[in-house]
Structure formats: C-alpha cells, structure tokens
Amino acid sequence: MEWETVIGLEIHAQLATTTKIFSGASTAYGAEPNTQACAVDLALPGTLPVFNENALRMAVMFGTAIDAEIGKVSVFDRKNYFYPDLPKGYQTSQLFYPIVGEGHIDIELEDGSTKRIGVTRAHLEEDAGKSLHEEFASMTGIDLNRAGTPLLEIVSEPDMRSAEEAVAYVKKIHSLVTNLGICDGNMAEGSFRCDCNVSVRYKGEALGNRTETKNINSFRFIEKAIKGEVARQIDILEDGGRITQETRLYDADKDETRSMRSKEEANDYRYFPCPDLLPIVIDDEYIDAIRKTLPELPDTRRARFINTYQLSSYDAGVLSAYKPLSDFFETVATTSADAKLSANWVMGELSKHLNQHDTDIKDSPVSAEQLGGLLQRIKDNTVSGNIAKKVFEAMWKEGGSADEIIEAKGLKQVTDTGAIEKIVDEVIANNQKQVDQYVAAEPDKRGKMIGFFMGQVMKVSGGKANPGQVQGMMKQKLDALCP
Amino acid sequence: MLNKTLAGLAKGLQQGEFSSVELAQAYLQRIKNEDSKYNSFITVTEELALQQAAAADASRAAGNASIMTGLPIAHKDIFCTQGVRTSAGSKMLDNFISPYDATVIRKFNAAGSVTLGKTNMDEFAMGSSNESSFYGPSRNPWNTQHVPGGSSGGSAAAIAAGLAPAATGTDTGGSIRQPAAFCNLTGLKPTYGRVxxxxxxxxxxxLDQGGPMAQTAEDAAMMLNVMAGMDPLDSTSVERAVPDYTANLDAPLAGLKIGLPKEFFSASLNPEIAALVRAAVTEYEALGATVKEVSLPNTALSVPAYYIVAPAEASSNLSRFDGVRYGYRCEDPTDLEDMYKRTRGEGFGTEVKRRIMVGTYALSEGFYDAYYKKAQQIRRLIQQDFVRVLSEVDVIMGPTTPTPAFKLGEKTSDPVEMYMEDIFTLSLNLAGLPGMSIPCGMSNGLPVGLQIIGNYFAEEKLLNVAHKFQQATDWHTLKPAGL
Amino acid sequence: MALNRTDVEKIAHLARLQIDENDVPEYAKNLSNILDLISQMQDIDTSDVEPLAHPLDAVQRLRADIITEQNQREHLQQAAPAVENGLFLVPKVIE
Known part of the structure; x- marks a missing residue:
C-alpha cells in the first residue's frame, strides 16, 4: 500500500488598506507599540465598528480574480475566545456568509502540467494584536497596533498531494494578491501567513485525522514543515499509533512541529452574527465595476511574456509572478531592446544581489533604467559580459549610469585590432611551453587549449580586450605556427 | 426655580430670571443635601457642571444660546464621559475614567447643556430594580422602601426627587419606560437606530437604545432633538432626517386610532393598573381618538426570546472586560487564566455573571439553533405581530408594567420573577419599535405608567399623543410628598 | 432543563468567570429556572421563519479608507492596570 498526503491550506493575507477594517487607525507596519491602537482597536467600553469600504473592494477583487461566487449578502460573525491580544474577547470574522464563495486557481507542476486547486471560500476578518513574550521576565507585553488590520482568510480545498504542490499553490496565491495590489505579501512581517492542514492515508482510503500547523512564514518553511509533519504522521501510523487532531506550531530553528497545547482545550467559539454590524449587501453592478478594473493577472502576463518577448515558459513564469519584478523586467527589456538578455540579467545577477542583501525588487539600488543602460553597452560591445558584472557591482554599491562607471573606471572594451594584436603577440612570446603543447596536440584537441591563451590576454588587458576579436586572432596566429 | 420643567427652566434662563451657574449651583446643592436618601447619583460632576454653566452663561451673553444652553441634565452612568468615571454601575469600571465622550454626551455638550453627574443604574443595565448596582440600590422618591425601577433607576429617582430636571437613560428591555412608570415620569425609548x-x-x-427621561413629553421632545440622528461611528444608527420633535406636540388627536392588545390586559395584570390604563384610554376617546381591541399573540414569548438574545449578546459584549487594558484587575494573578477568572469573577456582580452564563450556554456548541436562532425567529414573529397591528391603528396602548414599584429585596431572590416584570416592555425592543411611558394615575401612593407604542420612527407622533394627554390631565405634575 | 454542577463549571470556565464553590448550586438552580422559562419557545414552530438579527432590515454603511485616528497612546493607557514601554502587561502567556 502506498501513502498519500492530503493538504489543505488556510492563507491569511493582510489587506493593503490604509486604515483598519473597523476603525480609522493606520495599519502601517513597524510603529511604536500601541501608537496605532485607537479607542475602537482597544475595545474601550462603548466603542463600535464601522466597516472599511476598501477592505470590501479588495476582497471582491480577489473573488473575481479566482472566478469565485461573490457573496451578495455577507455577514460578520463573532468568534468568541479569550486571549490578551484579542481586545474585544471575540474576533469579528465571517462564518456563515463569507464575502467570497467557491473559486479555483491553477498551479503549474514541476513536470509542466497544470493542476486546478479549489478555493472553498475567502472571508474577511480582523487580525489580533501581538503578544511579546521575550521583553519581560514574568510578563507578556501586548501591542495592539496590528489589532483590527483587515485579513482575507483564503481557505483551499484539501486538493494538494505533496509539499511541492502546496508551495506552488501558496506562491500562486501570493503572486495573485500582490499583483492585485491587495496585499504587500511580506511574509517576514506577517502580512501573508499560512496554516497547513495535513493528513496522510493509504491511497484510496478515507481521510485520516489531520493536524493544523501554524506560524509558517516562508515558502521554504512551508515545504519543510509539511514534509516533516508527513514523516511524523507516517511514523506514528506505521508504529500502529493514531494521529491526534490538533494544532501544531512550526519551529523554524529546530525544523520541527510541536503540539500547541494552549490552543487545544475544547474550542467552543460560540459564533453568532455580530449585532454591531449589519449585513453587507452588494449588487452585480458593484462586482462588474471591480471586475473591469482588475489589473493584468500573472497567468495572463506569463502568456504575454512568452508571446511578446519569446521567453521560455520557465523564465516567463518567474518574471510574471511578482508585479514589481515584472515591471522591472519590462523596463529593462524596453531600455535594452533585448528581452532574452534582460531576462537573464534580471533573473541572474540582479536576483542574486537582491537575495544576498535580502532586498525586495522595489528597493533595488539599481534601477531598471540603469540596468537597461548597462545591457545596451554589452550589446554594442562597449563592455564584455564579465566587465558588465563589474560595472553592475559598482552600480549596486555606488550608483551611477553604466556610461559613467565605464568611463570613470576605464572599463571600455579594447577593440582596436592593433592593440589587441600587440597583446596576443606578447602572450604567445611569453608562453613558449604552452605554444609548443598547442602545436604538438591533435588538431581536434587544440580548440580547448586556446582557453589558456584567452585567459592570459584578458589578464594582461585587464579584461577589456574584446573576447570575440581575441579569440579569432589568437587562433589564427597559433594555427599559423602549426605544421 | 428647581421644580420647573426643562422647558420652564429654558424660559427662565432666556428671560434672565436666573443664570446657568445659579441653576447648576442650586441643583448641586440639592443633590448634596438630598441624594443620600435616594442614592441616585454615582458621580456628581460639580466642577464640570459649574464650568459648563459658566460657559453657557457666556455664550448666552454673547447671543449664541440655543434652547438647551445652560440646562442641567443628569446622564446615566452608561454613557462614556471624557475625564469622568463611567462605571456602568459595576465594580469592573469603578476606576475607569473615560478617555472619550459618547456621541450622546458630545451632542448635549455641543448643545450647551450642563452635566450634573452620572446616575445610578443596574450593573451593565442588567436589572429592573436598580438593585444590581455595585453602588447600592437607588430608591424610589415616592416611597424609599420601594425600588425606582431599572435599569435607568438612578435617572428616574433623580428627576422624581427634583435633583435633576431631566436625564438620559437607555432601554434594552424597558429600562427607560419601567423606571419612568415607577417614578411618575415621561420616558421615551426611540426606534432602534434613532439615537x-x-x-x-x-x-x-x-436591543439597546438611548432615550430621554423627563417630567413632560415636551421636555422629552427637547431632549430627543439633541440626541437623535445618524452617527458615522455607529453602523446601526439610521440615516434619516431628524424632525423638530417639539413642532407638532399640539397637533389635535381627532381620528387617532388606538389599539389595545388583549394580551396586555390578561388576568395577571394588577386590576388597579388595568383600571387606570383604561381610564387613560377613555380620556383619549374624549380627545377624539377611537379605540379597538387588537391582538399581539406572541407577547408572552417576548420574555424567553429576550432572555436568550440579550444574555447571548451580553456574554460576548462583556468579554472585553478582562483586566488587560482598563478597569478592574484582580490582585496578584498567578497566571493568565487566574487573572481572567478572578478579574471577571470579582469585577462582575451576581446578576451580570448569571446573564453572561445564560448567554454563553445559549451560544455554545450544539445549542445555537435551539436557543439563539430560535429566539431570533420568535423575534421575527413578534415584529410581524406589531407590523400587522400598526397597519390598522396609529398607536398601541397598554400598561408599562404589570405592577407598581415593588419593594426593595422583594424580587431579588428569584431572577425569573424579576424578569416577568418586563413582560410589556420587552417586545418593543425585540421589534425595534419606539415606545413611551407616561404617568396615568396612582395606586396606593405609587405611580402607574401608560405605555404608548408607535410605528418605526413615529417618535413625533408618540410625543404628540403624550403631550395632548398631559395637557388634559395632571398626573404628570404630581410630586412625591414633601417635594 | 436542569443544569448540574459540571455544567455550571464548564460554562463559567468558557466565560472565564470564577464562581465560588459554594455558589455553584445557587447558580445551577437559577440558571435552570431561566432555561425553563426560555424553553417555552420550543413549543412554537418556527421552521419557516427567517431569523431577525436587526430590528430594521438595514444594510451596512461603509467607511472611507482614510486615517481619522492619531496616536493617543498615553491618553488611552491612563486607564490601564499595567503598562511598560507602551505595552500592556499581562501574566506570562505560555504557548
């Protein structure tokens, strides 16, 4: 019998509104504790919620983007439980009538095929505050700045069968919400969070007991957490044990999940419709107006990149997923007039630097225009690819245009035939031993050996000699020495 | 000057018979001298009152006075008042100095009225006798062995004792109308969403709705002019023009159709009250009204429906009192759960705990349909009864309470007996309709109230109907012996 | 519907209310009586009746997404039982 993994995901996407879902306090990240917690957010006696129109608009955008049924009448319910970072003692959420009903999204698998993942529902709710356990010895500090930030909770069907599929789905939703501009997608800051419901079963059998793993804040951790949890469950079952239906916490430092007993005691959330809020009623006109203003979605853009720029399916997939990256790429491609070269540089050198410095493309110190300008210089042979990397490095650190850097650092490629010939002759003269070996070698082996002489020329020229010219001339001169 | 109505005081101020400061001082002095007998105030805001009175005199001198300028008002201690303790009659909020003003308070302040203090009430408005107050019961000025009613008992006692010319109240199941009836006052519970x-x-x-408690319908109209109107901070407040409620007080009642629900005159009704209510109706006939018997068949169900809906909502509304951000916190909590349980166990009184438990139970898993949903369905039936009857008649009349004010301690041992006190008032709150109680006679030296129920937003009509009765009778002018 | 000690204790725990051991029977009795009163509802057939959540069948008003609240931390925290470095303090939460 073969084990099968069954995964369903709950994604919490913080909506990129200016103010909270039910109050006029700012949602900006990183403020001093409790400076963005107003009377409503603190649940002062007598305060009441009023719903943010932008949160509604964003939820409907998401719904239309996944072809979902939009709730014409949706209702806020109260989910009652006590926790110090939940000021009202209940979370305002939507249980019975969510704003977004059934929809779906397609993910691309490693083998190039696509798989449709069902979205059960997506509903609006408010975020809780933060409990800070580290700052005080015997106390926990509560910061309510985040309390009341609008969340869209996106619940999938249990349609995923591997950690890889789960990650592909999460990436797809991430790409979608950031493209729609309804979520900044920052996982480190908690703007985009994921809970994984995982169970295993023998293929074809009924669903097993599942666990819910919370607190996963990167794509990589999602994969690791799921794989670890699957292995743990299979171990238990193969030892004849049973899986306890429970909430688990992923500990990235230890790379393991552990039981969250504090959340375990019989949850009885006593849901009921929130009497302080009235039903949200929207019509087709409202939904159609939003549908018409939807920005280009990643799947559409991917197809366009393949058609317009002749990119490979893989490159187009990477570059279309994240809107700021897509925009960056398109600007580079336009400036340089070479889409393939632009794709290579954006996905290569630029992405490498962004990763190394943990920087978002939006904050890249090298602008798309700068990079485009550099690629122009590669294309017109002003610099070689290798020199261009040096120019890029300088751009990243010090700024400036490609031309300025090339000029200031004297990196302009040497294309003067006479100057190149002089260096080639010098190299041949100074490396008699290697020349002898070249001459003695079988003609079909000589091609490989020319690399050494190329390297020497580059060394002498400081990398500035035009590699194409050097190659041609060196071969000609060496071959002339052969019998 | 102290025994005048609000309208009378407004005239006195206008004509310069006395200043706002003199008026405030006189009331403050009388409160100081007399209130130990009635315990009608929790907090007397002397400093604030004198400051507001001085400002009122100044604005009158500058020619900027409105009708409300300089008029002293007492506010039920359920309205948050900036810089003033706002306790809701609970130990939980005994130390709570509100950092903000309720909209009702803000409107009275803007109108130039003077806040004498905050009046006693049943804890969190849960009670019909004022006996659940943390600050001890308020007493009925007509007989201090008797309760003033509840939950706005302090407001009623203060007006009846001449310690305030008018006061605000709130009515969730009769909390304005029943104390008005017990203390010979005019009380108006507006349409849900009006205030x-x-x-x-x-x-x-x-169910909650704020409203005026006063000596006359005219005064209540003046108060409602200040209180009514849409508030962007309350999603459930209604966007609808506010008429001048004093404009049509004198409209003739010829042709007024009155319905008398047979269920309100059942065998359990105190016969003296039945006789007084019927006598009042006869008076209306003399004023040109016609009378017919109507039926509100689901009246009896209003008690069970109310005692699900109200505790259920309360159990959730009162979760915010957790000792984290404001209010009472128990001494030396050993851990978080201990803090929650002792804070709430010690901070809430018995009746509040009882209702929280009823509500918690009604909403708990497996009971929602049988209790909460059922109660909301019954609510619909009750509303349909009223809608049907109010399509046939202009107003419905009946007793406000089944008995006159009972003795302190008489009903505290059995909560169910206490709940039955509200049988005639609860149904309006469930349906959201406006209703009034006005004085219609005395039974063994205790006042009796006539309840007048109107259609949605028919406050103007109700005030007119009440005012015309008060022009024709003098029950409302009776004062307790010695006042 | 009679509630026993266990029921009362379970409800009190859900509601985070400390109830004195000696008061439990009294609560059990009163709550049972209230539930009896409430049980009258069960005789009524409401299968076709739409629940009434709000007296007026009104719909939610929307608020513009504009900042209206400024930082008032010190003012709002005056009412707090325990505050340090701008944080509300509670006994250590163990996860």
Missing part, C-alpha cells in the same frame, strides 16, 4: 449607541456601554447591541 447613536457610540460610547453607550453595550449590554445587548441589537
């Missing part, structure tokens, strides 16, 4: 609930500490959100 903002922002800053009014919530008991049951879908």
């Amino acid at each position: 903002s609930r922002y800053g009014m500490i919530a008991y049951a959100s879908s």
Whole structure:
C-alpha cells in the first residue's frame, strides 16, 4: 500500500488598506507599540465598528480574480475566545456568509502540467494584536497596533498531494494578491501567513485525522514543515499509533512541529452574527465595476511574456509572478531592446544581489533604467559580459549610469585590432611551453587549449580586450605556427 | 426655580430670571443635601457642571444660546464621559475614567447643556430594580422602601426627587419606560437606530437604545432633538432626517386610532393598573381618538426570546472586560487564566455573571439553533405581530408594567420573577419599535405608567399623543410628598 | 432543563468567570429556572421563519479608507492596570 498526503491550506493575507477594517487607525507596519491602537482597536467600553469600504473592494477583487461566487449578502460573525491580544474577547470574522464563495486557481507542476486547486471560500476578518513574550521576565507585553488590520482568510480545498504542490499553490496565491495590489505579501512581517492542514492515508482510503500547523512564514518553511509533519504522521501510523487532531506550531530553528497545547482545550467559539454590524449587501453592478478594473493577472502576463518577448515558459513564469519584478523586467527589456538578455540579467545577477542583501525588487539600488543602460553597452560591445558584472557591482554599491562607471573606471572594451594584436603577440612570446603543447596536440584537441591563451590576454588587458576579436586572432596566429 | 420643567427652566434662563451657574449651583446643592436618601447619583460632576454653566452663561451673553444652553441634565452612568468615571454601575469600571465622550454626551455638550453627574443604574443595565448596582440600590422618591425601577433607576429617582430636571437613560428591555412608570415620569425609548449607541456601554447591541427621561413629553421632545440622528461611528444608527420633535406636540388627536392588545390586559395584570390604563384610554376617546381591541399573540414569548438574545449578546459584549487594558484587575494573578477568572469573577456582580452564563450556554456548541436562532425567529414573529397591528391603528396602548414599584429585596431572590416584570416592555425592543411611558394615575401612593407604542420612527407622533394627554390631565405634575 | 454542577463549571470556565464553590448550586438552580422559562419557545414552530438579527432590515454603511485616528497612546493607557514601554502587561502567556 502506498501513502498519500492530503493538504489543505488556510492563507491569511493582510489587506493593503490604509486604515483598519473597523476603525480609522493606520495599519502601517513597524510603529511604536500601541501608537496605532485607537479607542475602537482597544475595545474601550462603548466603542463600535464601522466597516472599511476598501477592505470590501479588495476582497471582491480577489473573488473575481479566482472566478469565485461573490457573496451578495455577507455577514460578520463573532468568534468568541479569550486571549490578551484579542481586545474585544471575540474576533469579528465571517462564518456563515463569507464575502467570497467557491473559486479555483491553477498551479503549474514541476513536470509542466497544470493542476486546478479549489478555493472553498475567502472571508474577511480582523487580525489580533501581538503578544511579546521575550521583553519581560514574568510578563507578556501586548501591542495592539496590528489589532483590527483587515485579513482575507483564503481557505483551499484539501486538493494538494505533496509539499511541492502546496508551495506552488501558496506562491500562486501570493503572486495573485500582490499583483492585485491587495496585499504587500511580506511574509517576514506577517502580512501573508499560512496554516497547513495535513493528513496522510493509504491511497484510496478515507481521510485520516489531520493536524493544523501554524506560524509558517516562508515558502521554504512551508515545504519543510509539511514534509516533516508527513514523516511524523507516517511514523506514528506505521508504529500502529493514531494521529491526534490538533494544532501544531512550526519551529523554524529546530525544523520541527510541536503540539500547541494552549490552543487545544475544547474550542467552543460560540459564533453568532455580530449585532454591531449589519449585513453587507452588494449588487452585480458593484462586482462588474471591480471586475473591469482588475489589473493584468500573472497567468495572463506569463502568456504575454512568452508571446511578446519569446521567453521560455520557465523564465516567463518567474518574471510574471511578482508585479514589481515584472515591471522591472519590462523596463529593462524596453531600455535594452533585448528581452532574452534582460531576462537573464534580471533573473541572474540582479536576483542574486537582491537575495544576498535580502532586498525586495522595489528597493533595488539599481534601477531598471540603469540596468537597461548597462545591457545596451554589452550589446554594442562597449563592455564584455564579465566587465558588465563589474560595472553592475559598482552600480549596486555606488550608483551611477553604466556610461559613467565605464568611463570613470576605464572599463571600455579594447577593440582596436592593433592593440589587441600587440597583446596576443606578447602572450604567445611569453608562453613558449604552452605554444609548443598547442602545436604538438591533435588538431581536434587544440580548440580547448586556446582557453589558456584567452585567459592570459584578458589578464594582461585587464579584461577589456574584446573576447570575440581575441579569440579569432589568437587562433589564427597559433594555427599559423602549426605544421 | 428647581421644580420647573426643562422647558420652564429654558424660559427662565432666556428671560434672565436666573443664570446657568445659579441653576447648576442650586441643583448641586440639592443633590448634596438630598441624594443620600435616594442614592441616585454615582458621580456628581460639580466642577464640570459649574464650568459648563459658566460657559453657557457666556455664550448666552454673547447671543449664541440655543434652547438647551445652560440646562442641567443628569446622564446615566452608561454613557462614556471624557475625564469622568463611567462605571456602568459595576465594580469592573469603578476606576475607569473615560478617555472619550459618547456621541450622546458630545451632542448635549455641543448643545450647551450642563452635566450634573452620572446616575445610578443596574450593573451593565442588567436589572429592573436598580438593585444590581455595585453602588447600592437607588430608591424610589415616592416611597424609599420601594425600588425606582431599572435599569435607568438612578435617572428616574433623580428627576422624581427634583435633583435633576431631566436625564438620559437607555432601554434594552424597558429600562427607560419601567423606571419612568415607577417614578411618575415621561420616558421615551426611540426606534432602534434613532439615537447613536457610540460610547453607550453595550449590554445587548441589537436591543439597546438611548432615550430621554423627563417630567413632560415636551421636555422629552427637547431632549430627543439633541440626541437623535445618524452617527458615522455607529453602523446601526439610521440615516434619516431628524424632525423638530417639539413642532407638532399640539397637533389635535381627532381620528387617532388606538389599539389595545388583549394580551396586555390578561388576568395577571394588577386590576388597579388595568383600571387606570383604561381610564387613560377613555380620556383619549374624549380627545377624539377611537379605540379597538387588537391582538399581539406572541407577547408572552417576548420574555424567553429576550432572555436568550440579550444574555447571548451580553456574554460576548462583556468579554472585553478582562483586566488587560482598563478597569478592574484582580490582585496578584498567578497566571493568565487566574487573572481572567478572578478579574471577571470579582469585577462582575451576581446578576451580570448569571446573564453572561445564560448567554454563553445559549451560544455554545450544539445549542445555537435551539436557543439563539430560535429566539431570533420568535423575534421575527413578534415584529410581524406589531407590523400587522400598526397597519390598522396609529398607536398601541397598554400598561408599562404589570405592577407598581415593588419593594426593595422583594424580587431579588428569584431572577425569573424579576424578569416577568418586563413582560410589556420587552417586545418593543425585540421589534425595534419606539415606545413611551407616561404617568396615568396612582395606586396606593405609587405611580402607574401608560405605555404608548408607535410605528418605526413615529417618535413625533408618540410625543404628540403624550403631550395632548398631559395637557388634559395632571398626573404628570404630581410630586412625591414633601417635594 | 436542569443544569448540574459540571455544567455550571464548564460554562463559567468558557466565560472565564470564577464562581465560588459554594455558589455553584445557587447558580445551577437559577440558571435552570431561566432555561425553563426560555424553553417555552420550543413549543412554537418556527421552521419557516427567517431569523431577525436587526430590528430594521438595514444594510451596512461603509467607511472611507482614510486615517481619522492619531496616536493617543498615553491618553488611552491612563486607564490601564499595567503598562511598560507602551505595552500592556499581562501574566506570562505560555504557548
């Protein structure tokens, strides 16, 4: 019998509104504790919620983007439980009538095929505050700045069968919400969070007991957490044990999940419709107006990149997923007039630097225009690819245009035939031993050996000699020495 | 000057018979001298009152006075008042100095009225006798062995004792009308949504409504002119023009159709009250009204429906009192759960705990349909009864209470007996309709109230109907012996 | 519907209310009586009746997404039982 993994995901996407879902306090990240917690957010006696129109608009955008049924009448319910970072003692959420009903999204698998993942529902709710356990010895500090930030909770069907599929789905939703501009997608800051419901079963059998793993804040951790949890469950079952239906916490430092007993005691959330809020009623006109203003979605853009720029399916997939990256790429491609070269540089050198410095493309110190300008210089042979990397490095650190850097650092490629010939002759003269070996070698082996002489020329020229010219001339001169 | 109505005082101020400061001082002095007998105030805001009175005199001198300028008002201690303790009659908020003003308070302040203090009430408005107050019961000025009613008992006692010319109250199941009836006052519970609930500490959100308590219908109209109107901070407040409620007080009643629900005159009704209510109806006939018997068959169900809906909402509304951000916190909590349980166990009184438990039970898993949903369905039936009857008649009349004010301690041992006190008032809150209680006679030296129920937003009509009765009778002018 | 000690204790725990051991029977009795009163509802057939959540069948008003609240931390925290470095303090939460 073969084990099968069954995964369903709950994604919490913080909506990129200016103010909270039910109050006029700012949602900006990183403020001093409790400076963005107003009377409503603190649940002062007598305060009441009023719903943010932008949160509604964003939820409907998401719904239309996944072809979902939009709730014409949706209702806020109260989910009652006590926790110090939940000021009202209940979370305002939507249980019975969510704003977004059934929809779906397609993910691309490693083998190039696509798989449709069902979205059960997506509903609006408010975020809780933060409990800070580290700052005080015997106390926990509560910061309510985040309390009341609008969340869209996106619940999938249990349609995923591997950690890889789960990650592909999460990436797809991430790409979608950031493209729609309804979520900044920052996982480190908690703007985009994921809970994984995982169970295993023998293929074809009924669903097993599942666990819910919370607190996963990167794509990589999602994969690791799921794989670890699957292995743990299979171990238990193969030892004849049973899986306890429970909430688990992923500990990235230890790379393991552990039981969250504090959340375990019989949850009885006593849901009921929130009497302080009235039903949200929207019509087709409202939904159609939003549908018409939807920005280009990643799947559409991917197809366009393949058609317009002749990119490979893989490159187009990477570059279309994240809107700021897509925009960056398109600007580079336009400036340089070479889409393939632009794709290579954006996905290569630029992405490498962004990763190394943990920087978002939006904050890249090298602008798309700068990079485009550099690629122009590669294309017109002003610099070689290798020199261009040096120019890029300088751009990243010090700024400036490609031309300025090339000029200031004297990196302009040497294309003067006479100057190149002089260096080639010098190299041949100074490396008699290697020349002898070249001459003695079988003609079909000589091609490989020319690399050494190329390297020497580059060394002498400081990398500035035009590699194409050097190659041609060196071969000609060496071959002339052969019998 | 102290025994005048609000309208009378407004005239006195206008004509310069006395200043706002003199008026405030006189009331403050009388409160100081007399209130130990009635315990009608929790907090007397002497400093604030004198400051507001001085400002009122100044604005009158500058020619900027409105009708309300300089008029002293007492506010039920359920309305958050900036810089003033706002306790809701609970130990939980005994130390709570509100950092903001309820919309109702803000409107009275803007109108130039003077806040004498905050009146006693049943804890979190849960009670019909004022005996659940942390600050001890308020007493009925007509007989201090008797209760003033509840939950706005302090407001009623203060007006009846001449310690305030008028006061605000709130009515969730009769909390304005029943104390008005017990203390020979005119009380109006507006249509749900007519008066903002922002800053009014919530008991049951879908039932709570603030309103005026006064000596006459005219005074109540003046108060409602200040209180009514849409509030952007309260989603449930209604966007609808506010008429001048004093404009049509004198409209003739010829042709007024009165319905008498047979269910309100059942065998359990005190016969003296039945006789007084019928006598009042006869008076209306003399004023040109016609009378017919009508039926509100689901009246009896209003008690069970109310005692699900109100506690359910309350159990959730009162979760915010957790000792984290404001209010009472128990001494030396050993851990978080201990803090929650002792804070709430010690901070809430018995009746509040009882209702929280009823509500918690009604909403708990497996019971929602049988209790909460069922109660909301019954609510619909009750509303349909009223809608049907009010399509046939202009107003419905009946007793406000089944008995006159009972003795302190008489009903505290059996909560169910206490709940039955509200049988005639609860149904209006469930349906959201406006209702009034006006004096219609005396039974063994205790006042009796006539309840007048109107259609949605028919406050103007109700005030007119009440005013015409008060022009024709003098029950409302009777004062307790010695006053 | 009679509630026993266990029921009362379970409800009190859900509601985070400390109830004195000696008061439990009294609560059990009163709550049972209230539930009896409430049980009258069960005789009524409401299968076709739409629940009434709000007295007026009104719909939610929307608020513009504009900042209206400024930082008032010190003012709002005056009412707090325990505050340090701008944080509300509670006994250590163990996860």
